[in-house]
Amino acid sequence: MHSELSGTTAIVTGASRGFGRAIxxxxxxxxxxxxxxxxxxxxxxxxxxxxxxxxxxxxxxxxDPTVAGLLLDRHRPRTLVLxxxxxxxxxxxxxHTWQTFSRAWDVxxxxxxxxxxxxxxxxxxxxxxxxxxxxGAALAGSPLSGGYAGAKGTIRFIxxxxxxxxxxxxxxxxxxxxxxxxxPATELGAAAVAAYAEREGVDVATxxxxxxxxxxxxxxxxxxxxxAADPAQDRPAYLLTPDGLAPVPG
Ligand SMILES: NC(=O)c1ccc[n+]([C@@H]2O[C@H](COP(=O)([O-])OP(=O)(O)OC[C@H]3O[C@@H](n4cnc5c(N)ncnc54)[C@H](OP(=O)(O)O)[C@@H]3O)[C@@H](O)[C@H]2O)c1
Numbered sequence: 001m002h003s004e005l006s007g008t009t010a011i012v013t014g015a016s017r018g019f020g021r022a023i024x025x026x027x028x029x030x031x032x033x034x035x036x037x038x039x040x041x042x043x044x045x046x047x048x049x050x051x052x053x054x055x056x057x058x059x060x061x062x063x064d065p066t067v068a069g070l071l072l073d074r075h076r077p078r079t080l081v082l083x084x085x086x087x088x089x090x091x092x093x094x095x096h097t098w099q100t101f102s103r104a105w106d107v108x109x110x111x112x113x114x115x116x117x118x119x120x121x122x123x124x125x126x127x128x129x130x131x132x133x134x135x136g137a138a139l140a141g142s143p144l145s146g147g148y149a150g151a152k153g154t155i156r157f158i159x160x161x162x163x164x165x166x167x168x169x170x171x172x173x174x175x176x177x178x179x180x181x182x183x184p185a186t187e188l189g190a191a192a193v194a195a196y197a198e199r200e201g202v203d204v205a206t207x208x209x210x211x212x213x214x215x216x217x218x219x220x221x222x223x224x225x226x227x228a229a230d231p232a233q234d235r236p237a238y239l240l241t242p243d244g245l246a247p248v249p250g
Contacts, residue, residue: 005032011077014037018188019186024036038060044059077124082112092199123166159175163175174231180215
């Protein structure tokens with residue numbers, strides 16, 4: 001599967017659990033060497049134990065611009081997956097402080113900004129792909145997640161701006177954003193689903209039923225590997241649901 005990725009290098013941020021771990025697993029399964037970045041060394045070591053030498057764990061803060069510069073200089077990945085994200089504190093607007101409201105800007109947006117900038121400045125080799133994790137919340141809003149939806153909307157813009165700069169400079173780097181639908185299948189998603197269930201006065205099982213079929217981390221891994229492998233998938237942004245990737249209209 002995805003033989004185009006065999007023997008190539010990928011960097012995945014947020015690889016210690018959730019979507020990132022599944023993406024690292026799928027890319028390694030396709031024959032890529034995967035550098036996985038997250039802060040929790042123990043959980044990264046678990047991934048290493050599962051995937052073996054195909055996975056290089058790097059315990060680091062992905063929002064640190066030095067980490068971005070060093071790892072891109074050292075590994076020059078063909079595939080860069082900017083997936084790391086902070087779990088928002090689930091509260092209505094007026095129960096946020098500015099610090100809790102802006103958390104996704106400090107983590108998610110800041111890391112996508114630094115890594116995208118370094119990828120363009122290096123630059124990565126022609127044919128490289130940068131995939132940035134936005135969210136379906138960027139379209140629908142997320143009233144219990146403070147600034148999360150706006151931050152994820154900005155990530156979509158950063159990927160599109162980066163794609164325009166790549167095209168203007170003839171770099172041949174593909175930059176796309178992916179907008180997954182909310183799923184209780186990860187720690188971040190489960191916390192959000194529990195908060196929305198409580199808000200609506202229903203139990204979690206009822207709320208999950210209302211959401212319909214849940215997107216699984218394995219489906220995310222497969223979708224990202226297919227996106228990374230296929231240069232023809234060059235739309236600026238893709239929705240990601242259990243049915244797969246679909247270009248965001250407009
Ligand atoms: N689950 C959903 O329903 C959903 C829907 C739409 C979009 N998304 C987005 O998809 C991405 C992955 O979400 P998930 O559900 O898989 O979340 P998750 O299970 O909470 O995993 C988040 C990952 O990000 C890492 N991370 C957080 N802060 C970091 C930092 N400063 N430096 C390095 N790594 C950091 C975490 O590792 P450490 O804690 O070890 O650092 C972890 O590996 C996020 O960007 C999220 O916003 C998720």
